[in-house]
Amino acid sequence: METTIKVNQLSKSYATVKAVDNVDISVCRGEVFGLLGANGAGKSTTIECILGTKKQDSGRVSILGMNPRNDRKKLFERVSVQFQEANYQDKITVAELCEVTKSLYKTSLDYEDLLKQFGLSDKFKSQVSELSGGQKQRLFIVLALIPDPEVVFLDELTTGLDAKARRDVWKYLSDLKAKGLTILLTSHFMDEVEALCDKINILKNGKSIFYGTVQEAVATSPYEKFEDAYLWYTDEEEKENESI
Amino acid sequence: MKAFSTLFKTELKLSLRGMDMFIFAICMPIVMIVILGIIFGSKPAFDGAEYTFLEQSFGAVATIAICAGGVMGLPLVVSDYRHKKILKRFKVTPVSPALILAVQVAIYALYSVASLILVYAVATIFFGYQMSGSWLQFLGAYFLVMLSMFSMGLLVGGVAPDIKTASVLASVLYFPMLIFSGATLPYEVMPVALQKVADILPLTQGIKLLKAASLDLPIDSVLLPVIMMIALAVTCIGVSIRFFRWE
Numbered sequence: 033m034e035t036t037i038k039v040n041q042l043s044k045s046y047a048t049v050k051a052v053d054n055v056d057i058s059v060c061r062g063e064v065f066g067l068l069g070a071n072g073a074g075k076s077t078t079i080e081c082i083l084g085t086k087k088q089d090s091g092r093v094s095i096l097g098m099n100p101r102n103d104r105k106k107l108f109e110r111v112s113v114q115f116q117e118a119n120y121q122d123k124i125t126v127a128e129l130c131e132v133t134k135s136l137y138k139t140s141l142d143y144e145d146l147l148k149q150f151g152l153s154d155k156f157k158s159q160v161s162e163l164s165g166g167q168k169q170r171l172f173i174v175l176a177l178i179p180d181p182e183v184v185f186l187d188e189l190t191t192g193l194d195a196k197a198r199r200d201v202w203k204y205l206s207d208l209k210a211k212g213l214t215i216l217l218t219s220h221f222m223d224e225v226e227a228l229c230d231k232i233n234i235l236k237n238g239k240s241i242f243y244g245t246v247q248e249a250v251a252t253s254p255y256e257k258f259e260d261a262y263l264w265y266t267d268e269e270e271k272e273n274e275s276i
Numbered sequence: 277m278k279a280f281s282t283l284f285k286t287e288l289k290l291s292l293r294g295m296d297m298f299i300f301a302i303c304m305p306i307v308m309i310v311i312l313g314i315i316f317g318s319k320p321a322f323d324g325a326e327y328t329f330l331e332q333s334f335g336a337v338a339t340i341a342i343c344a345g346g347v348m349g350l351p352l353v354v355s356d357y358r359h360k361k362i363l364k365r366f367k368v369t370p371v372s373p374a375l376i377l378a379v380q381v382a383i384y385a386l387y388s389v390a391s392l393i394l395v396y397a398v399a400t401i402f403f404g405y406q407m408s409g410s411w412l413q414f415l416g417a418y419f420l421v422m423l424s425m426f427s428m429g430l431l432v433g434g435v436a437p438d439i440k441t442a443s444v445l446a447s448v449l450y451f452p453m454l455i456f457s458g459a460t461l462p463y464e465v466m467p468v469a470l471q472k473v474a475d476i477l478p479l480t481q482g483i484k485l486l487k488a489a490s491l492d493l494p495i496d497s498v499l500l501p502v503i504m505m506i507a508l509a510v511t512c513i514g515v516s517i518r519f520f521r522w523e
């Protein structure tokens with residue numbers, strides 16, 4: 033199967049911390065890949081190095097066979113991103129933000145449809161700053177989908193959503209996945225990771241401490257439930273380093 | 277092109293929703309020209325002058341909007357959009373984050389031109405103003421002033437590490453220039469010592485150019501201001517390109 037995101041031996045340090053330490057990632061078309069780990073584990077830095085918004089110290093990255101720094105314009109017609117932090121103008125409305133986003137791309141989906149699917153059609157004229165946390169998060173997913181991308185990066189996509197809203201998002205992402213969309217996401221919800229991710233990479237202090245499927249993660253741990261296995265990995269990575 | 281026009285429309289709406297530029301770039305120059313018109317009417321600029329005080333002040337009042345947009349509006353919006361990671365967000369789209377800067381420059385240019393037209397209309401209709409010089413030269417000087425003020429603003433917005441620094445720097449540039457360059461307080465009523473200090477401000481030089489063009493004065497001392505303005509613009513643009521912080 034075609035590899036859409038390929039990361040080899042990626043490393044990145046800030047002044048005092050090694051934020052990402054020799055991380056490998058390989059994601060095939062139509063797969064959902066989960067980057068897991070506690071706050072500060074290096075997930076966002078990894079994503080930013082993959083996207084080229086931060087420069088890695090070493091390692092190679094390609095998305096859809098392209099280098100994100102050299103082929104930026106071509107690549108980002110087909111790849112879209114939802115960063116962890118919000119980025120929108122003061123006083124901008126939902127419709128305006130969607131319209132501006134749409135105008136940046138050659139091809140795009142009908143955002144009124146997308147807003148409806150995510151239960152935001154009545155917020156069309158509202159200011160983004162007045163939406164609730166969950167509504168904002170859903171809007172950012174809509175924004176990421178407007179360009180009809182082949183690959184999406186979603187950093188902490190469901191943080192701040194209620195249980196029902198999270199389920200709705202999973203369902204929609206599963207549908208997109210079935211249509212061949214490649215998704216790289218970070219999440220703190222293990223039920224979500226279990227439901228969505230084909231493969232996961234668990235990071236701790238920038239290092240990869242588990243790489244494989246959710247089933248493999250459970251099987252190589254002494255636990256039955258994935259959440260327990262995840263906690264076991266993040267607590268006691270030393271034992272398991274060899275098995276990666 | 278589609279991206280530019282959509283962004284332009286949206287950013288202009290957002291800017292108008294904010295009101296500050298409407299007040300400082302549109303209302304303030306009109307109030308200023310009305311005050312000067314009422315106080316000085318058609319009095320000559322000085323005893324024996326061939327032109328009125330109002331005619332002499334027109335070029336100066338026309339720069340109020342450039343000053344507000346260039347050294348206040350631009351630095352604040354650039355540092356705000358960097359802080360909000362909007363510039364960074366554009367890096368993961370097919371368009372360059374420079375596009376949103378271009379849009380902002382276009383918006384402030386629009387405010388300036390709108391202000392020029394309104395000030396001219398008010399001065400002409402209510403106070404019998406007439407441009408005795410050449411419009412071509414005046415507009416040339418006007419866009420040169422705009423270029424140098426805007427490049428200063430982009431530099432401040434582009435290199436200031438945070439919004440607070442940007443707004444302090446913007447105020448340090450804006451208020452002295454607004455008051456002492458002749459844009460509001462007429463240069464001619466300042467004591468000579470103050471005029472000497474004011475001459476350091478780039479806007480003072482720009483206003484001298486505009487006055488010379490609008491009053492059709494002899495072009496003896498135009499070269500120095502022109503060189504100063506161009507040098508300032510080139511320096512600021514060069515430094516901005518080299519040191520601009522996108523995030």
Ligand SMILES: Nc1ncnc2c1ncn2[C@@H]1O[C@H](COP(=O)(O)OP(=O)(O)O)[C@@H](O)[C@H]1O
Binds near residue numbers: 049051071074077078
């Ligand atoms: N701009 C930065 N400068 C310095 N250190 C940073 C910066 N961004 C992140 N870090 C540090 O790098 C580590 C990884 O951060 P991050 O990638 O944001 O983790 P995560 O997304 O998994 O929470 C953390 O220790 C964080 O404090």
Ligand SMILES: [Mg+2]
Binds near residue numbers: 075076077116187
């Ligand atoms: Mg993060």
